[in-house]
Amino acid sequence: MFGLEKWFAKGKNTKQAIIELLNGYRSAALPVGIDANWVIKTQESKAQIQVQINFPFAIQCDQDVASYLQQHLGKPVEVTSKVVVVGRPKFKAIKHIILVASGKGGVGKSTTAINLAYALRAQGAKVGVLDADIYGPSLPSLLALEDEKPQAKDDKTLLPIEKSGIKAMSIGFLVPAEDATVWRGPMASQALTQLLNETDWGELDYLIVDMPPGTGDIQLTMTQKVPASGAVIVTTPQTLALADAQKGIAMFEKVQLPILGLVENMSYFNCAQCGSRNHIFGHSGGTTLASRYGVPLLAEVPLNDQIRTATEQGEDIISATREPSSESKTDNHGIADHYVDCAQLVASMLYYQSDSTSGVEIVMTED
Ligand SMILES: Nc1ncnc2c1ncn2[C@@H]1O[C@H](COP(=O)(O)OP(=O)(O)OP(=O)(O)O)[C@@H](O)[C@H]1O
Structure with a gap:
């Protein structure tokens, strides 16, 4: 006995x-x-079953859920879904603020921040990006x-x-880069507070904050001034970068900000000629660092020319490469999928860790 017959036999x-079935997905x-409360409508005709779902966090998985059902x-099953992020906004009309940080410069923090933003957007969320890298704004x-x-x-x-x-908002849209580089710590963190406070963000599900690299006093002060829901730490696989990422984890633990996970960037390189995977760094x-600190490894993003060129040209790599791409002969997991998987995990963690029922609203001051 197969399919629906089996269920009807059980009197359902x-x-x-x-x-x-959705609950078991x-x-x-x-x-x-998938929670029963998220299922808005089910409709059965002779030809097919239609299911409508409202997901409470950024996720797009209609095809996978349809095949499973x-x-x-x-x-035949058709699934359509919408993202309706739940929870009271923590700051103005922004539901979640996510800090993207790195222990050291040049590891691809800004690249990760913008691609995470594109990926959350592609999952159906309302997204903003704040460039808090006051000394080296790269968002413009x-x-x-x-x-x-x-x-x-x-x-x-x-x-x-x-x-x-x-x-998007960045100090780089407002002052010449050379002016910002001479700012001292308090000026930099005040600039961040002002950019956050004095921008009309409207309603956002997620605001990604691209933090300045490092784990010094400036970064710590900035972290304390932003009512964030969690942080993502970007690192490369080199020993030195990992040691700095460890300091980043310690910094966020000190201020009790949940660490949503690590992104290992430039994780490996796939040779287009021979198809081999090289772990050059x-x-x-x-993986080791993530398991030592009990934080998820959100993504292992390869060193890939598509990522560099798209970000240098200001292109949305998620929309551009969403079709299954052949990144190399051995890897058909498209570049965009790394960021999409990362975005879904981040959104899911924020949902499950959310204290949305507490009704606490954080008010920012400028001291
Ligand atoms: N996975 C990747 N594959 C190829 N190039 C990458 C990748 N990630 C980042 N890059 C490139 O590396 C350079 C540095 O990246 P990015 O500016 O994001 O680093 P950062 O950590 O934000 O630097 P900073 O500390 O200066 O703010 C950029 O040219 C970017 O295009």
């Missing part, structure tokens, strides 16, 4: 069967399945918007610049 109707970002129900060039100037909404508020569905460092 199609809706009950679907809900039960598992993926890295859906570790306890189809396999069990023995009938990552978005290819170097000559843009934000418009003033009124005396006190600036409108963020929008590109590819992302709202070392092997398994991120």
